[in-house]
Amino acid sequence: MPSFVLALLLTFVTTFTSLSWAEEAVPAIPVQIAVQSFKVDNIPYLAISFQNFPHWHTYWKNPGDAGLAVKNQFLVNDKEIKLAEEEWPAPKRFIENGTQWAYGYVGSYTLFYRLEKSDLNKLSGKTLSLNSTWLVCKHICIPGQKKITFKITSGKVITTTADLMNPLDELELSSRFMNLPKFQPIPDYLDFKLIKGQKEKTLVLSYEVKKTTDVGFLNDANLMYSFPSPPFDFQHENLIVKEASLSGIVEINWDGEYSTPPVALPADGKFLKPYTIRFLFNDPVQRKVIVIEKKFGGFDLSGSTAVPATSPATNPPPTSTSGSQLGRPDTIIATAGSNSILYYLAVAFIGGLILNIMPCVLPVISLKLFGLVKYRNESRKRILEHNFFYTLGILSTFVVFGFIVLAAKSIGTQVGWGFQLQSPNFIAIMTIVLFVFALNMFGLFEFATPGGKSLGNIQTEDGFVGDFLSGVLATILSTPCSAPFLGTALTFAFTSSTSSIFLIFITIGLGLAFPFILTGFFPSLVSFLPRPGNWMNTIKKVLGLTLILTIIWLLDVYNALVDGSSHLIKLSTALVFIFAGIAILRKERWMAGISFLIAIGLFVNLSTTTVISSKDDQTALIRDKKAQGLNWEAWSFDKMKEHKENQQIVFIDFTAKWCFTCKINEKLVLDTEKFKQFVADNNLKLLIGDWTKRDELIGIFLRQNGLVGVPAYFIQKKDGTLVNLGETVTIDRIKQNLK
Numbered sequence: 001m002p003s004f005v006l007a008l009l010l011t012f013v014t015t016f017t018s019l020s021w022a023e024e025a026v027p028a029i030p031v032q033i034a035v036q037s038f039k040v041d042n043i044p045y046l047a048i049s050f051q052n053f054p055h056w057h058t059y060w061k062n063p064g065d066a067g068l069a070v071k072n073q074f075l076v077n078d079k080e081i082k083l084a085e086e087e088w089p090a091p092k093r094f095i096e097n098g099t100q101w102a103y104g105y106v107g108s109y110t111l112f113y114r115l116e117k118s119d120l121n122k123l124s125g126k127t128l129s130l131n132s133t134w135l136v137c138k139h140i141c142i143p144g145q146k147k148i149t150f151k152i153t154s155g156k157v158i159t160t161t162a163d164l165m166n167p168l169d170e171l172e173l174s175s176r177f178m179n180l181p182k183f184q185p186i187p188d189y190l191d192f193k194l195i196k197g198q199k200e201k202t203l204v205l206s207y208e209v210k211k212t213t214d215v216g217f218l219n220d221a222n223l224m225y226s227f228p229s230p231p232f233d234f235q236h237e238n239l240i241v242k243e244a245s246l247s248g249i250v251e252i253n254w255d256g257e258y259s260t261p262p263v264a265l266p267a268d269g270k271f272l273k274p275y276t277i278r279f280l281f282n283d284p285v286q287r288k289v290i291v292i293e294k295k296f297g298g299f300d301l302s303g304s305t306a307v308p309a310t311s312p313a314t315n316p317p318p319t320s321t322s323g324s325q326l327g328r329p330d331t332i333i334a335t336a337g338s339n340s341i342l343y344y345l346a347v348a349f350i351g352g353l354i355l356n357i358m359p360c361v362l363p364v365i366s367l368k369l370f371g372l373v374k375y376r377n378e379s380r381k382r383i384l385e386h387n388f389f390y391t392l393g394i395l396s397t398f399v400v401f402g403f404i405v406l407a408a409k410s411i412g413t414q415v416g417w418g419f420q421l422q423s424p425n426f427i428a429i430m431t432i433v434l435f436v437f438a439l440n441m442f443g444l445f446e447f448a449t450p451g452g453k454s455l456g457n458i459q460t461e462d463g464f465v466g467d468f469l470s471g472v473l474a475t476i477l478s479t480p481c482s483a484p485f486l487g488t489a490l491t492f493a494f495t496s497s498t499s500s501i502f503l504i505f506i507t508i509g510l511g512l513a514f515p516f517i518l519t520g521f522f523p524s525l526v527s528f529l530p531r532p533g534n535w536m537n538t539i540k541k542v543l544g545l546t547l548i549l550t551i552i553w554l555l556d557v558y559n560a561l562v563d564g565s566s567h568l569i570k571l572s573t574a575l576v577f578i579f580a581g582i583a584i585l586r587k588e589r590w591m592a593g594i595s596f597l598i599a600i601g602l603f604v605n606l607s608t609t610t611v612i613s614s615k616d617d618q619t620a621l622i623r624d625k626k627a628q629g630l631n632w633e634a635w636s637f638d639k640m641k642e643h644k645e646n647q648q649i650v651f652i653d654f655t656a657k658w659c660f661t662c663k664i665n666e667k668l669v670l671d672t673e674k675f676k677q678f679v680a681d682n683n684l685k686l687l688i689g690d691w692t693k694r695d696e697l698i699g700i701f702l703r704q705n706g707l708v709g710v711p712a713y714f715i716q717k718k719d720g721t722l723v724n725l726g727e728t729v730t731i732d733r734i735k736q737n738l739k
Contacts, residue, residue, distance in 0.1 A: 026140065026142065027053040027056070029053070029163075030052065030053045030056050030136045030142055030144060031050055031051070031052055031053070031056075031058065031134060031136050031144050031146075032050070032051040032164070032165035033048065033049065033050055033051075033132055033146050033148070033164060033165065034048075034049045034051075034164050034165045034166065034167050034168070035047070035048050035049075035130060035148055035150060035157055035159065035164070036049070036157050036167040036168070036173075037152065037155055037156050037157045038112070038170070038173050038177070039155075040174070040177055043114065043115075044114075044115040044120065044155055045086070045112045045113060045114055045115060045177075046083065046112070046113040046115060046157070047110050047111075047112055047113075047168070047173055048072055048110065048111045048112075048113070048130070048132065049108065049109070049110040049111075049165070049167075049168055049173075050070070050105070050108065050109055050110070050111075050134075051107070051108045051165050052105065052106055052107060052108070052136060053136075054106075054107075055106065055138055056106070056136050056137065056138045057092075057094055057102070057104045057105060057106045057136065057137055057138070058070055058104050058105050058134045058135065058136050058137075059091075059102065059103065059104040059105075059134070059135060060088060060091035060103040060104050060105070060225075061088060061227060061228060062103055062225060062226060062227055062228050062234075063102060063103060063104065063135075064093075064094075064100070064101045064102040064103045064104075065096075065100040065101050065102065066096065066100050066102060067102050067104065067135055067137065067141075068133075068134070068135040068143075070111070070132070070133070070134045071132070071133045071134070072111065072113075072130060072131075072132050073130070073131040073132075073133075074113075074128060074129070074130055075128070075129040075130075075131065076122075076123065076126055076127070076128055076129075078129075081119075081122075081123075083113040083114065083115065083119065084113065084114040084116065085111070085112075085113055085114075086111075086112040086113070086114060086177075086180055087180050087181050087182070087183075087291060088111060088180075088181075089105065089109050089110070089111075089176065089179070089180060089181075090181055090221070090280060090282070090289040091103040091104050091105060091221075091225065091280075092104065092105065092106065092220045092221055093220055093221055093222055096137065101236055102137070103222075103225060109176070110168070110173060110176045110177075112177060112180070115152075120152065120155070123152050124152055124153065125151060125152075125153060126151065126152075127149055127150075127151055128149070128150055128151065128152070129147060129148070129149050130146075130147070130148040130149075130150070131145070131146075131147050132145065132146045132147075132148070133145045147161075148161045148164065149161055175638065175641055178641075178645075179641075181280055181289045181290055181291045182290060182291065183290070183291045183292070183293075184290045184291070184292060185292070186292050186293075186294065187283065187285070187286075189209060189210040189211050189285060190207060190208070190209055190210075190281070190292075191207065191208045191210075192205070192206070192207050192294050193205070193206045193207070193300065194296050194298075194299040194300065195299060195300045196269065196299055196300065196301050197251060197252070199251075201253065201254045201265055202251055202252060202253055202254065203232070203251075203252040203254060203265075203299055204249060204250070204251055204252065205234070205248075205249070205250045205252055206247060206248065206249050206250075207223075207224060207247065207248045208242075208245050208246070208247045208248075209223070209245055209246045209247075209248075209283075209284060209285070210244065210245045211244075211245070211285050212245070212246060212284045212285055213241050213242070213243075213244065213245065213246060214246075214284050215239060215241060215246065215284075218239070218282065218284075220700075221282050222237045222280075222282065223237060223239060223246065223248050223281070223282050223284070224237060224248055224250070224279050224280070224281055224282070225279060225280040226250075226277060226278075226279055227277070227278040227279065227280070229275070229277045229278070230255060230258075230259065231254055231255040231256040231258070231259050231263060232252050232254070232255070232275070232277065233252060233253040233254075233255045234250050234252055235250060235251040235252065235253065236250070236251075237249075237250050238250070246284065266298070268298075268301075269298045269299050269300065269301045270297065270298040271296065271297060271298050274295050274296060274297040275295070275296050276293055276294070276295045276296075277293070277294055277296065278291060278292070278293050279291070279292050279293075279294065287720070287721065287722055288720075341500065341503070344489050344493075344500075344504060345489075345503060345504065345507045347489045348489035348490075348493075348504045348507040348508045348511065349507050349508070349510060349511040349514075350511065351489050351490075351508060351511060352507065352508035352509060352510065352511020352512040352513075352514070353511040353512070353514055353515075354511075355478045355508075355511070355512050356512060356515055358478065358660065358661070380521075380523055383519070383520055383523050384520040384521065385464065386464065386467050386520075387467070387513075387516040387517060387519060387520035388520065389464045389465075389467035389468045389471070390467040390468065390470055390471045390474075390513065390516055391471060391509075391510075391513040391516065391517055392468055392471065393467065393468040393469060393470060393471020393472045393473075393474075393475070394471040394472075394474060394475050394509045394512055394513045395471075395506060395509045395510070395513070396468075396471075396472070397471065397472045397475035397476065397509075398475060398505040398506055398508060398509040399502065399505070399506070401475075401505055402501050402502045402505045402506075404419075405493075405494065405501055406498060406501065417490050417494075417708050417709030418656070418658060418659065418709055418710070419694075420476070421557065421656075421658040422561070422656075422691075422692070422693055422694045423561075424558060424561040424562050424567065424606075425607045427554055427557055427558045427561060428558060428571050428603065428606065428607065430476065430554055431551055431554045431555060431558065431571065431575070432574070432575070432578065432603070433473070434473075434547050434550055434551050434554070435547075435551055435575050435578060435579075436578065436582075437473075437544075437547055438544045438545075438547035438548050438551065439544075439578075439579065439582055440544075441540045441541065441543050441544030441547060442540075442541060442544045443537075443540070443541075444582050444583060471513070474512065475509065475512065477550070478512060489504050489507075489508065490504070490508075490708050490709060493505060493708075494703075494708040555568065555571070555572070556657065557657045557658045557692070558571060559620070560619070560620045560621065560657045560692050560693075561692065561693060567606045567609070570602045570603075570605060570606040571602070571603075571606060573602055574598075574599040574602040574603050574606075575599075577595045577596070577598045577599040577602070578595075578596070578599045580592075580595045581593070581595035581596045581599065619634075619690045619692065619693075620657070621655065621656070621657050621688070621690045621692055622634055622688055622690055625688055628671050629676060630675075630676060630679060630686055631686060632653075632686045632687070632688045633685070633686065633687050633688070634687070634688065634689075634690070635652060635654070635687040635688055635689035635690075635698070636687075636697070637697065637701075639687055640652075640687070640716055643685050643687075643716065644716065644718075644719075644720040647718040647719075648683070648685045648718065649682065649683070649684055649685065649715065649716070649717060649718055649738065650684065650685045650686075650687055650714075650715065650716040651679070651684045651685070651686055651687070651713070651714075651715055651734065652687045652688075652689065652713065652714040652715070652716065653670065653686070653687070653688045653689070653711070653713055654688075654689040654691060654698060654701075654702065654710045654711060654712040654713070654714075655688065655689070655690065655691065655710050655711055656690065656691040656692040656710050657690075657692040658692065659691075659710050659711060661710075661711055661727065662710055662711040665711055665713075665728060665729055669729055669730060669731060670729070674731060675731060678731050678734070678735070682738060689701070689710075691710050705722070705724050707724075711727050711728075711729075712724075712726070712727065713725035713726065713727075713728075713729045715734065715737050715738065717738075723737045725737065
């Protein structure tokens with residue numbers, strides 16, 4: 001029995017490492033580049049596209065605390081020419097070396113340069129040179145450079161330079177161009193204030209965004225980025241969540257003494273000439289990034305203030321063992337009008353308590369109730385001990401979850417609720433463990449601890465290890481469920497500080513264990529249960545049947561994870577040999593041993609054989625959904641953009657094969673004839689995000705919208721406005737949000 005516990009705990013670690021650890025070697029080509037022509041509304045552009053090696057990043061115009069911005073220099077006959085540059089794409093924020101902030105890009109992005117008629121006339125047929133330089137970083141930083149020679153003939157770019165990446169298609173370039181930040185006047189719900197700082201030669205910029213308190217979309221971005229603005233040296237942004245608004249506070253170092261000629265910070269608060277500063281604003285109301293400008297003629301002397309210091313109640317950015325990672329704001333301070341940690345602890349406890357009645361946990365809860373009946377005639381002390389070990393199993397597993405989440409954060413990997421169920425190896429181990437439990441319920445064998453009823457010199461009672469393992473299983477099986485209240489607490493935990501993660505997880509565990517903690521102190525609470533008797537043998541078999549049904553569900557999930565490959569056959573065959581070994585163990589031990597060895601060999605083989613994932617967007621889950629008679633499409637950012645451009649209303653469902661709450665919502669709402677008619681009446685487009693397998697893009701989208709797991713439901717209106725419907729959905733609620 002302890003070996004099962006050890007196997008389960010060890011598999012958490014192996015699951016995590018198989019999902020998270022990345023190769024730390026320096027790639028041969030960290031950055032690829034392409035140059036091509038592109039037209040928008042008959043206006044020609046040069047498009048310079050970059051492709052960074054996975055997890056490596058380059059830098060925006062304002063690189064942050066360190067780094068160098070990408071630089072493109074165009075030359076004709078060794079003389080530099082200037083081309084009109086479009087705005088760069090909105091950057092992400094990275095935390096480097098634990099404390100340094102950097103702004104830049106991962107993956108692929110494109111910089112656009114407008115070709116005026118005069119440019120085309122001068123450049124047509126001539127040989128141009130593009131000298132592109134960059135700094136690309138991860139655990140180390142590497143300077144890079146590429147020189148490309150090309151001609152523009154009949155509006156097309158022709159180049160013979162080798163080792164360029166393939167040009168992008170017109171649709172992709174068009175999508176990138178349309179998503180570039182556009183200049184807008186400062187919205188009426190955004191206010192700025194420039195104040196003298198408490199430190200010498202410092203200012204403090206504060207800004208307030210009314211009408212919203214949502215910071216969920218800022219997991220890897222600032223609310224406000226400043227463009228390079230000497231002599232203003234902007235430091236880290238601190239966000240304050242107020243009752244009905246967001247506020248940002250940024251300390252500014254005055255670098256006027258380094259100007260030519262030097263410029264002192266004016267003692268009277270009035271600049272010799274006004275400074276116009278440009279910002280990138282992640283507008284949480286419009287849900288898009290815009291460029292704004294603010295003119296400052298001076299600063300306020302009377303409102304001298306200091307930037308809030310990071311305290312235990314705030315959320316400092318996590319450090320990274322790999323050198324850099326997408327990061328959260330340096331400080332998010334909850335004011336009196338916001339929810340406190342006590343609120344989230346209360347919500348976590350209620351959510352954990354409700355998990356006891358969720359279908360995913362019921363098989364294990366039933367086993368525990370069966371144990372209460374079995375031990376009801378024992379002393380209060382013994383009953384308390386049984387429930388203590390059950391609670392210990394729950395809390396221990398939640399603590400392991402907490403360490404895994406922290407480890408994932410430390411290397412820049414994000415995980416969500418139910419992450420272990422995205423691992424085929426974990427599902428295989430769970431299937432085997434529950435199968436052995438089921439055989440025990442059917443009476444094929446009895447569990448025994450090594451050495452009888454003693455472990456070393458510590459006396460134990462029958463069932464204590466079983467109680468602990470029941471707690472472990474209850475916790476693991478609870479993760480496919482997202483009970484009411486739980487999503488709020490989990491979102492806070494996954495995006496919060498180390499202490500908050502463990503506090504929330506342990507509180508959820510206490511909520512899950514609370515009914516049994518209560519019955520441990522007050523055994524009379526279960527007096528309504530019948531006394532032990534022969535009827536218990538029948539109940540054991542019924543419970544064994546519920547475990548078999550759970551195993552069938554796990555095999556279905558496993559099949560989806562391995563794309564129906566030979567892995568499922570191997571796992572099923574391993575179960576057959578386990579059954580055979582247990583069945584003949586008492587009569588033919590050597591044959592039983594061979595049977596167990598074959599089962600172990602099959603498991604080792606399937607756990608070490610790489611699963612080749614299907615590249616088909618139509619996963620088994622999506623095919624099942626389409627079979628219900630609705631035209632569900634695989635979710636993607638591109639699909640959302642496409643429907644926005646076509647001014648179509650979209651309903652988005654993020655779900656997973658292993659998500660019980662998702663299945664309940666589907667049966668009650670999404671698979672009904674009433675929903676089908678509602679979709680037809682409102683001409684809704686349907687997108688489904690299948691999170692059965694690990695999908696970084698889905699994880700990023702959920703985190704941007706303040707969620708860490710499924711189910712999650714959204715409406716995208718015709719103008720692109722996104723409405724978060726949360727974890728439960730009704731047709732009436734969808735209808736209300738369509739208005």
